[in-house]
Amino acid sequence: MTIMMPASDQAVLDRRDAIVADLRAIVPGEGVIASAAEMLPYESDALTAYRQPPMVVVLPETTEQVSRVLKYCFDNGIKVVPRGSGTSLSGGALPLADAVLLGLGKFKRIREIDFDNRVVVTEPGVTNLAISQAVAHAGFYYAPDPSSQIACSIGGNIAENSGGVHCLKYGMTTNNVLGCELVLMSGEVLRIGGKAPEQAGYDLMGIITGSEGLLGVVTEVTVRILRKPETARALMVGFSQVEAAGECVARVIGAGIIPGGMEMMDRPAIHAAEAFVNAGYPLDVEALLIIELDGSSIEVDELIKRVEAIALGCGSTTCRISGSEAERDLFWAGRKAAFPAVGRISPDYICMDGTIPRGALPRALARIRELSEKYGLGVANVFHAGDGNLHPLILYDANKPGEMDKAEAFGADILRCCVELGGVLTGEHGVGIEKRELMPHMFSEADLSQQQRLKCAFDAQGLLNPGKVFPTLHRCAELGRVHVHGGRLPFPDLPRF
Amino acid sequence: MTIMMPASDQAVLDRRDAIVADLRAIVPGEGVIASAAEMLPYESDALTAYRQPPMVVVLPETTEQVSRVLKYCFDNGIKVVPRGSGTSLSGGALPLADAVLLGLGKFKRIREIDFDNRVVVTEPGVTNLAISQAVAHAGFYYAPDPSSQIACSIGGNIAENSGGVHCLKYGMTTNNVLGCELVLMSGEVLRIGGKAPEQAGYDLMGIITGSEGLLGVVTEVTVRILRKPETARALMVGFSQVEAAGECVARVIGAGIIPGGMEMMDRPAIHAAEAFVNAGYPLDVEALLIIELDGSSIEVDELIKRVEAIALGCGSTTCRISGSEAERDLFWAGRKAAFPAVGRISPDYICMDGTIPRGALPRALARIRELSEKYGLGVANVFHAGDGNLHPLILYDANKPGEMDKAEAFGADILRCCVELGGVLTGEHGVGIEKRELMPHMFSEADLSQQQRLKCAFDAQGLLNPGKVFPTLHRCAELGRVHVHGGRLPFPDLPRF
Numbered sequence: 001m002t003i004m005m006p007a008s009d010q011a012v013l014d015r016r017d018a019i020v021a022d023l024r025a026i027v028p029g030e031g032v033i034a035s036a037a038e039m040l041p042y043e044s045d046a047l048t049a050y051r052q053p054p055m056v057v058v059l060p061e062t063t064e065q066v067s068r069v070l071k072y073c074f075d076n077g078i079k080v081v082p083r084g085s086g087t088s089l090s091g092g093a094l095p096l097a098d099a100v101l102l103g104l105g106k107f108k109r110i111r112e113i114d115f116d117n118r119v120v121v122t123e124p125g126v127t128n129l130a131i132s133q134a135v136a137h138a139g140f141y142y143a144p145d146p147s148s149q150i151a152c153s154i155g156g157n158i159a160e161n162s163g164g165v166h167c168l169k170y171g172m173t174t175n176n177v178l179g180c181e182l183v184l185m186s187g188e189v190l191r192i193g194g195k196a197p198e199q200a201g202y203d204l205m206g207i208i209t210g211s212e213g214l215l216g217v218v219t220e221v222t223v224r225i226l227r228k229p230e231t232a233r234a235l236m237v238g239f240s241q242v243e244a245a246g247e248c249v250a251r252v253i254g255a256g257i258i259p260g261g262m263e264m265m266d267r268p269a270i271h272a273a274e275a276f277v278n279a280g281y282p283l284d285v286e287a288l289l290i291i292e293l294d295g296s297s298i299e300v301d302e303l304i305k306r307v308e309a310i311a312l313g314c315g316s317t318t319c320r321i322s323g324s325e326a327e328r329d330l331f332w333a334g335r336k337a338a339f340p341a342v343g344r345i346s347p348d349y350i351c352m353d354g355t356i357p358r359g360a361l362p363r364a365l366a367r368i369r370e371l372s373e374k375y376g377l378g379v380a381n382v383f384h385a386g387d388g389n390l391h392p393l394i395l396y397d398a399n400k401p402g403e404m405d406k407a408e409a410f411g412a413d414i415l416r417c418c419v420e421l422g423g424v425l426t427g428e429h430g431v432g433i434e435k436r437e438l439m440p441h442m443f444s445e446a447d448l449s450q451q452q453r454l455k456c457a458f459d460a461q462g463l464l465n466p467g468k469v470f471p472t473l474h475r476c477a478e479l480g481r482v483h484v485h486g487g488r489l490p491f492p493d494l495p496r497f
Numbered sequence: 498m499t500i501m502m503p504a505s506d507q508a509v510l511d512r513r514d515a516i517v518a519d520l521r522a523i524v525p526g527e528g529v530i531a532s533a534a535e536m537l538p539y540e541s542d543a544l545t546a547y548r549q550p551p552m553v554v555v556l557p558e559t560t561e562q563v564s565r566v567l568k569y570c571f572d573n574g575i576k577v578v579p580r581g582s583g584t585s586l587s588g589g590a591l592p593l594a595d596a597v598l599l600g601l602g603k604f605k606r607i608r609e610i611d612f613d614n615r616v617v618v619t620e621p622g623v624t625n626l627a628i629s630q631a632v633a634h635a636g637f638y639y640a641p642d643p644s645s646q647i648a649c650s651i652g653g654n655i656a657e658n659s660g661g662v663h664c665l666k667y668g669m670t671t672n673n674v675l676g677c678e679l680v681l682m683s684g685e686v687l688r689i690g691g692k693a694p695e696q697a698g699y700d701l702m703g704i705i706t707g708s709e710g711l712l713g714v715v716t717e718v719t720v721r722i723l724r725k726p727e728t729a730r731a732l733m734v735g736f737s738q739v740e741a742a743g744e745c746v747a748r749v750i751g752a753g754i755i756p757g758g759m760e761m762m763d764r765p766a767i768h769a770a771e772a773f774v775n776a777g778y779p780l781d782v783e784a785l786l787i788i789e790l791d792g793s794s795i796e797v798d799e800l801i802k803r804v805e806a807i808a809l810g811c812g813s814t815t816c817r818i819s820g821s822e823a824e825r826d827l828f829w830a831g832r833k834a835a836f837p838a839v840g841r842i843s844p845d846y847i848c849m850d851g852t853i854p855r856g857a858l859p860r861a862l863a864r865i866r867e868l869s870e871k872y873g874l875g876v877a878n879v880f881h882a883g884d885g886n887l888h889p890l891i892l893y894d895a896n897k898p899g900e901m902d903k904a905e906a907f908g909a910d911i912l913r914c915c916v917e918l919g920g921v922l923t924g925e926h927g928v929g930i931e932k933r934e935l936m937p938h939m940f941s942e943a944d945l946s947q948q949q950r951l952k953c954a955f956d957a958q959g960l961l962n963p964g965k966v967f968p969t970l971h972r973c974a975e976l977g978r979v980h981v982h983g984g985r986l987p988f989p990d991l992p993r994f
Contacts, residue, residue, distance in 0.1 A: 116747065116856030161700075174700065175672070188943045195854040196885060200922045200932070200939060201948050201966070203658075203671065206703030227753030250613065256724035299796040357692040359613030388693060422614075425697045435697070442697060446685045451698050453954035458947070469698070 005052075005433075005467040008098040012078055013055070019078065020056050023100070026068045031106070033057040042083070042101050046148070047091040047434055054081065054095035061106045063181060063189060063219040070217065071187025073100055079463050080185070082213040084124065084156025087148040089351060090432025092159060092212045092468055099466075102217060104155050110134050111220065117195045118225050119178060124155025124218045128162075131223060140225040143170035146428070147336060155218050161210030163428035165261040165335070168386035169294075170226065172428065174209040181220035182208060185459045195222060207454065212430050213465040215458040229294035232260060233304055234331045237311045238285030238318035242266055245287035246361035248314040249385045252291065252307055253358065259307070260294040262386035263335050266365075269342065269380040269393070270334075276341035279334035282318045289385065290331050338382045339393070346378065346395035348404070352411045353429035354418035358388045367417045368392055375410045377403070389427035390418070416441055431469045439471050448472075453479045502549075502930075502964040505595040509575055510552070516575065517553050520597070523565045528603070530554040539580070539598050543645075544588040544931055551578065551592035558603045560678060560686060560716040567714065568684025570597055576960050577682070579710040581621065581653025584645040586848060587929030589656060589709045589965055596963075599714060601652050607631050608717065614692045615722050616675060621652025621715045625659075628720065637722040640667035643925070644833060652715050658707030660925035662758040662832070665883035666791075667723065669925065671706040678717035679705060682956045692719060704951065709927050710962040712955040726791035729757060730801055731828045734808045735782030735815035739763060742784035743858035745811040746882045749788065749804055750855065756804070757791040759883035760832050763862075766839065766877040766890070767831075773838035776831035779815045786882065787828050835879045836890070843875065843892035845901070849908045850926040851915035855885045864914045865889055872907045874900070886924035887915065913938055928966045936968050945969075950976045 012019070020034045033039055034056050044051045060066045073080050079099035086093050095101045107123035110131070114121070115138060120131055128149040132141040145164035146152055152162065157173045158180065170176070179193025182204075193205040208215055239245040245264055252259065265273065265281075265288045274281040281288060289311070293303040304321055311319055322328035334341070342349055356364045365381065372379045378395040392414055396407040415425050415435065419442045425435050439448065448470065455462070456476035466473060509516070517531045530536055531553045540548045557563045570577050576596035583590050592598045604620035607628070611618070612635055617628055625646040629638040642661035643649055649659065654670045655677065667673070676690030679701075690702040705712055736742040742761055749756065762770065762785045771778040778785060786808070790800040801818055808816055819825035831838070839846055853861045862878065869876045875892040889911055893904040912922050912932065916939045922932050936945060945967065952959070953973035963970060 114856075115751075117854040118750070174703075184943075184947070188947075190944050190947055191941070192944075194919055194921070196852045196920045200928055200936070201944075202708055202951050203700075203703045203706065204947065204951070206671070206700045207951075209700065211699055227751070229753070253615070254612075254724070256726070296796065296799060298799050299793065302793060302795050355693045357614040359611075422691055423693045424691070431697055439697070444688070447687050447689075447698075450681070450685075450687055450701065450955070454699050454701070454704075454951065457950035457954040 005096060006473065008096070009077070009079075012098045016055060019076070022072060023056060023058050023069065026072060027058055027060050027065050031059045031061065031065075033059070042086070042095060042103070045083070045086040045088040045091060045093040047089055047094070047432065050091055050094055050433065052095050052097060054101035055098050057101045057103060059103045059106050063183065066102070066183045066217055066219050067187045067189055069100070069102060070183055070185055073463060074186050074461070077461065077463070079466055081465050082159070082217050084153035084159065085127070085151050087152040087156060088160060088430060088432060089353070090426070090430040090434040092430050092432040092465070094433055096467065104153065104217070107155070107219065114195065115140070119195050119222050120225055121220065121222050122154060124158070124221055125153050128152050128154055128157055131225070135225050139228050141228050142223055143167075143176050143226050144173050147339070154221050154223065158209050158218055158221060159211065159213045160430045161428065163384065163389065165263055165384060168262055168384065169258045169260050174206060176224045177205060177209055177221060178224055179205060179222040180208060180218045182216040182218055184216050185461070185464045190216070193222065210430070212432060212469050214455055214469060215464065229260070231297045231300045232292055232294040232328065233300050234290055234292040234322045234328045235304065235307055235311070236281070236320045236331045237289045237291065237316045238282045239287045239289070239315065240285060240317050241315070242287040242365050243362045244315045245289050246365065246385070248289060248311050248316065249361065250358060251310045251314060253386065255306065255310060257303060257307065259291050259386060261290070261292040262384075263290045264288070264381070264383050264385035265335060265338060266381040268378060269338050269382045272341040272345045272380060273334035273338045276344060277333045277337045279330050281334055285317060290335055292328070335382070338380075342380050342393045342395070347397040347399065349396065350394045350407050350411050352390070352392045352394065352414050353427050354390050354415045354423060354425060355427040356388045356390065356418050356421045356423035360421040360423065361385070361388065364390065364417060364421055368414060371410055371413050375406050377407055377410055384427070388423065390414075412438060433468060436469060436471050439469070449474070449479055502593060503970065505593070506574070509595045513552060516573070519569060520553060520555050520566065523569060524555055524557050524562050528556045528558065528562075530556070539583070539592060539600070542580070542583040542585040542588060542590040544586055544591070544929065547588055547591055547930065549592045549594060551598035552595055554598045554600060556600045556603050560680065563599070563680045563714055563716050564684045564686055566597070566599060567680055567682055570960060571683050571958070574958065574960070576963055578962050579656070579714050581650035581656065582624070582648050584649040584653060585657060585927060585929060586850070587923070587927040587931040589927050589929040589962070591930055593964065601650065601714070601716075604652070604716065611692065612637070616692050616719050617722055618717065618719050619651060621655070621718055622650050625649050625651055625654055628722070632722050636725050638725050639720055640664075640673050640723050641670050644836070651718050651720065655706050655715055655718060656708065656710045657927045658925065660881065660886065662760055662881060665759055665881065666755045666757050671703060673721045674702060674706055674718060675721055676702060676719040677705060677715045679713040679715055681713050682958070682961045687713070690719065707927070709929060709966050711952055711966060712961065726757070728794045728797045729789055729791040729825065730797050731787055731789040731819045731825045732801065732804055732808070733778070733817045733828050734786045734788065734813045735779045736784045736786070736812065737782060737814050738812070739784040739862050740859045741812045742786050743862065743882070745786060745808050745813065746858065747855060748807045748811060750883065752803065752807060754800060754804065756788050756883060758787070758789040760787045761785070761878070761880050761882035762832065762835065763878040765875060766835050766879045769838040769842045769877060770831035770835045773841060774830045774834050776827050778831055782814060787832055789825070832879070835877075839877050839890045839892070844894040844896065846893065847891045847904050847908050849887070849889045849891065849911050850924050851887050851912045851920060851922060852924040853885045853887065853915050853918045853920035857918040857920065858882070858885065861887065861914060861918055865911060868907055868910050872903050874904055874907055881924070885920065887911075909935060930965060933966060933968050936966070946971070946976055
């Protein structure tokens with residue numbers, strides 16, 4: 001499967017030297033990178049199967065510079081691809097040959113820590129983890145915790161509406177972000193939201209969150225911080241059948257218990273993780289649940305007992321309860337290392353990301369097993385079980401002819417299955433280029449047109465991150481006709497590595 | 498202060514009889530109301546100071562009828578004002594003389610109760626309370642609980658992003674709605690979201706929630722239901738200084754405790770409520786907090802002790818803890834009846850609705866007291882203290898010349914103060930017509946233009962609920978120019994009663 005991207009604008013490419021010079025006038029010093037060697041690190045994001053050198057990389061340091069760069073590109077019809085730390089798993093920050101790659105890496109300062117209102121105001125290039133570290137001394141933290149939290153930026157978290165193991169209880173990025181400063185493609189600077197939890201007017205913060213860099217460039221973020229729970233303890237529960245583990249998840253939630261995290265791994269994932277980190281995982285089970293309860297000590301003690309009883313009622317075969325912080329960390333170590341661990345047992349793998357209604361978990365797992373047999377490819381399942389967010393890792397060998405195409409077809413079938421079960425193409429990794437072609441499977445033409453009209457309300461010329469999310473780009477004027485037919489842009493192939 | 502509304506379209510008024518006949522062909526039987534007497538109940542919503550008979554009332558029963566009515570109006574350039582139960586406090590459902598009033602009152606059926614996925618799929622005319630009642634037998638409920646929950650419709654809750662006393666812990670409407678069916682002004686039907694908590698594409702559900710009927714008409718809703726907490730107990734805590742009560746709120750939240758509800762009343766509100774319902778409120782205090790803790794019995798017992806200790810540390814002078822469900826209900830009875838209770842001590846009152854960052858509570862209260870002296874009008878303060886949502890009730894006598902204008906000026910000053918303190922013009926009652934003119938105080942021209950571009954992405958002709966939310970309506974084509982100047986529509990006066 002090759003990926004189609006918008007045609008390069010030859011007139012822009014012909015003017016490259018002049019454009020680079022103009023950008024240097026806006027962002028002086030080392031803020032403009034134009035040599036092929038220095039641009040290498042920007043050729044892909046974490047979806048490394050696709051690579052493309054950008055036309056030029058610009059690394060502004062101030063909102064004013066971002067605004068001037070965008071206005072310059074707006075006035076001259078030049079495309080722009082925004083980039084945070086480049087940890088996107090769906091190709092959201094993949095460059096275009098004729099576009100400016102706008103990196104926010106120099107926006108690294110935390111501007112304000114306001115404990116009274118329990119918010120942090122920060123620049124978008126600050127990493128997710130750095131926010132928690134900056135408030136840890138006072139017993140606070142920032143809740144969403146994607147696996148990439150050491151590296152991923154808070155601006156990128158907003159673009160992708162990132163989740164993490166604790167999002168079951170504490171929400172996704174969209175539930176933890178209160179406001180931002182947004183620069184539109186026109187260069188206009190908007191202030192959206194603020195420290196107060198409710199806002200007048202349309203929920204612009206909600207649209208920006210998860211918009212994958214297609215609507216504007218975030219230059220400041222206000223996030224909510226939470227007080228660290230007094231205690232957290234985890235159960236590690238094994239089951240001889242995957243369905244029983246699914247039933248346990250449903251019963252815990254059904255009992256009104258919202259764990260801080262509730263993660264499931266199947267047999268291949270358990271074995272891979274255990275071989276990698278020696279977390280003490282049982283190897284004779286088909287499914288393992290890690291369930292973390294947090295709150296006051298007395299509350300956690302009681303919840304542990306209730307969850308243990310529920311697990312037993314679902315036929316759990318093993319159950320260990322963490323007796324110390326070190327043991328709790330060990331339970332999680334295997335889960336957190338599951339992706340690299342699977343990388344050790346298979347030459348290559350694709351990490352899929354889809355969601356299903358919790359009640360459909362057993363059906364989804366059965367279907368994935370059927371597909372695994374049909375395609376003759378192994379699969380290791382790791383998922384945020386509590387909120388129905390699946391991460392099947394499809395195992396393949398890129399050196400065997402045809403296996404990569406089979407793996408991609410397998411992945412697409414899993415996502416179609418998620419949609420058929422009433423779920424969604426993506427849980428937290430975004431659509432990007434990876435799932436772009438699957439969007440019509442989930443959305444009707446009317447749905448997609450409405451989403452694109454919304455895009456037009458922010459970026460009428462379609463200059464910001466084109467080729468991502470939408471399989472077909474319509475001109476905004478055509479969308480005004482409400483019923484849209486045709487209007488496809490010519491898409492040449494983009495090389496894949 | 499008179500309120501300006503868009504000019505009536507004489508060409509539409511001249512065609513009224515033909516329009517009524519055309520609408521009767523779409524919605525047969527008693528679904529079209531055109532006589533002045535029968536249209537009387539639709540002349541205003543709960544902001545009763547403003548009244549306006551609509552051109553015609555249409556009460557469709559199916560999505561197809563809604564779609565056909567909207568398409569007919571779209572094709573013929575006829576304005577439409579959607580209406581749920583008409584309990585809006587900001588005039589969101591106020592009719593226009595040349596507009597179809599589209600009532601959703603016949604959409605009264607709950608379509609599906611799905612306990613496995615913990616959602617209810619319902620028609621928009623179902624009341625907020627009816628949803629909780631429909632799932633109560635299984636121990637579930639729908640969390641947002643506006644004071645009007647017996648009457649207000651879930652569709653109206655979406656339009657206003659309604660809150661309630663339990664929203665501190667369980668979120669506003671936007672946090673509890675997962676999907677909807679939306680009919681655009683063009684008649685196109687979109688399906689937005691679904692049962693899964695995360696969604697691909699832009700967060701359309703987020704924009705629709707709180708959009709005050711300007712973007713589309715909701716014909717089906719999927720809401721999240723929660724399991725009822727095992728126990729709920731309340732503390733009633735009195736303070737001799739309002740500031741001490743504010744400090745107590747901050748310390749409870751700062752300690753990482755999120756009460757199910759945390760409400761504050763000041764002396765005038767306490768006295769009015771106690772005289773009305775005999776809840777046993779202390780009359781010798783300046784501020785009263787009602788703090789409800791919910792969860793498992795063991796957890797609630799512990800939290801009660803911690804909150805009591807915090808309150809004592811802040812200098813509380815009285816503290817009672819509910820020992821039974823009946824006593825807890827009694828604590829709340831006074832708070833829930835505060836609005837009608839204040840109606841008994843003053844001929845007229847305006848209920849304001851603004852939010853501030855929690856940390857600014859003492860400053861906001863001091864400013865409201867200053868303004869009360871400046872205007873010579875009493876004020877009773879009732880608020881959702883936990884999330885900084887103020888509801889000052891401004892007391893006046895409409896029979897005294899000039900008092901109503903003074904009260905409105907006082908209210909506007911309070912909202913300006915909220916914005917200056919980093920807060921927002923509205924917490925949960927919407928902008929509607931009431932706060933429309935204050936929008937530029939909160940938003941820059943660029944902000945308002947961006948919100949209107951978003952409106953244009955849904956309703957390019959501006960036919961849906963015009964005159965609400967935005968002080969100035971721009972034509973969508975003008976907004977395309979990005980920088981907007983002028984372009985005001987001619988607004989004649991609307992009579993006020």
